Amino acid sequence: MVFVHLNALAIVAIFLNLACHTTGFTLQSLWPNALITSSTITPKIMIVGFYPDEQSVWEGIPEFDIFGQNITVPGLSSQFPQVHCTKEGDVCQMLAGEGEINAASSITAVAFSPLFDFRTTYFMIAGVAGINPEIAGIGSVTFAQFVTQPALQYEFDAREKPENYTTGYVPQGSQFPSQYPSELYGTECYEVNARLKSLAVGFAKTAQLNDTAAAARFRATYRGYAPYAAGTTEPGVYECDAATADVYVSGRLLSEAWQNYTHLITNGTGKYCTTLQEDSGVLEALLRADLAKRADFARAIVMRTGSDYDRQAPETSPIDNLYFGQDGYTPALNNIYLAGVKVVQGILMGWERTFKRGITPENYVGDILGSLGGRPDFGPGSIFTMDGESGTTQLMRKRGRGQLRGRRRPL
């Protein structure tokens, strides 16, 4: 159902478009989101959560009314069909649904919706996660620079893996767990804007974070084992990286496998601290929207708060960790709002001076293939620059010759 009425501006846009055609010039090339109408929403920030608790934290807050307008967007999940925005449309919030598929599909739908203009919008992932006690404790707030996809690997059941493997997971196209993958799908790793991340961290650090007695008691069970010292400290704000997998892992060995994969795929620069089920899907959708000039990947912020540990405390089991280890949930949810609202306010207050024109990244920003241009500082190199025979170029050529089609056996 078309319900966006064409106002005078849109009619001018159509007219200009026709005029441009006669000169061999399309308006779309100048103004990709034409027709922009008076009802197009141009948010300054879009907060992305994944399930209802991650929306509730934004309801009834003093800073803004996220229910100022509700926009039904074709292509969103049947469970969460609406984007919610303030009346002015400067702050929006949506639920993408859980898991990689829901995340990618929902963000694609919204990013390509003609109801919005996201070219200057900051997309902030704001959800809970499993947290690595080597880095931080439950209740803490993390901002990632790298987002990896560790379940995109071969897998043997641990009971059937070769004796000399440290895990059942093996990078695709490789022969043992610590070998760099020789076959890439393009979604293995994303890097976001580090300068923007630092600004977000600065804003979040002004928050008075929440903690509870139950969370503090649970953190204390990680005491007495030196590698987990950081995990026993009260909630703080951290810069560390995220691993996306549909598989919700619990236990030291699987968490360590995610950690090792993150180390491998980021060429040793990534510092794994959170495990979650969506962020790679969100970032791939934003990357494609950027390629289509509908969003700016350099405006992505990945914020996750620790609701539970990825691995068990000393003296306890992975199964106890999964089923009885959720005491961090309340502060994690509260801190999505408490830290997140500072980021929202920071962006709104600094809009004219700083954020409107964007934060120019100083690091490589994009995927492992170099899709947005530049040379990835992880992975085998860009497939798009012809300035050398990078590993990825060779890899893609090889695939192009059909040597690695279909379901491939390890070489």
Ligand SMILES: *[C@@H]1O[C@H](CO)[C@@H](O)[C@H](O)[C@H]1NC(C)=O
């Ligand atoms: C938007 O949806 C919420 C929750 O469903 C509702 O409480 C609110 O009144 C709606 N806002 C408008 C403007 O209709």
Ligand SMILES: *[C@@H]1O[C@H](CO)[C@@H](O)[C@H](O)[C@H]1NC(C)=O
């Ligand atoms: C691991 O063991 C398998 C046999 O189970 C062997 O084929 C392989 O070469 C070994 N790999 C390494 C890295 O030692």
Ligand SMILES: *[C@@H]1O[C@H](CO)[C@@H](O)[C@H](O)[C@H]1NC(C)=O
């Ligand atoms: C992770 O890597 C370290 C260092 O290479 C290794 O000792 C450990 O066994 C690996 N863990 C898993 C679960 O593969």
Ligand SMILES: *[C@@H]1O[C@H](CO)[C@@H](O)[C@H](O)[C@H]1NC(C)=O
């Ligand atoms: C954290 O939140 C809980 C529940 O919302 C509340 O009872 C508690 O007082 C808060 N604690 C702090 C330190 O803000």
Ligand SMILES: *[C@@H]1O[C@H](CO)[C@@H](O)[C@H](O)[C@H]1NC(C)=O
């Ligand atoms: C990352 O590591 C792989 C495997 O060792 C290597 O082929 C690649 O050149 C490295 N990439 C960068 C950017 O250093």
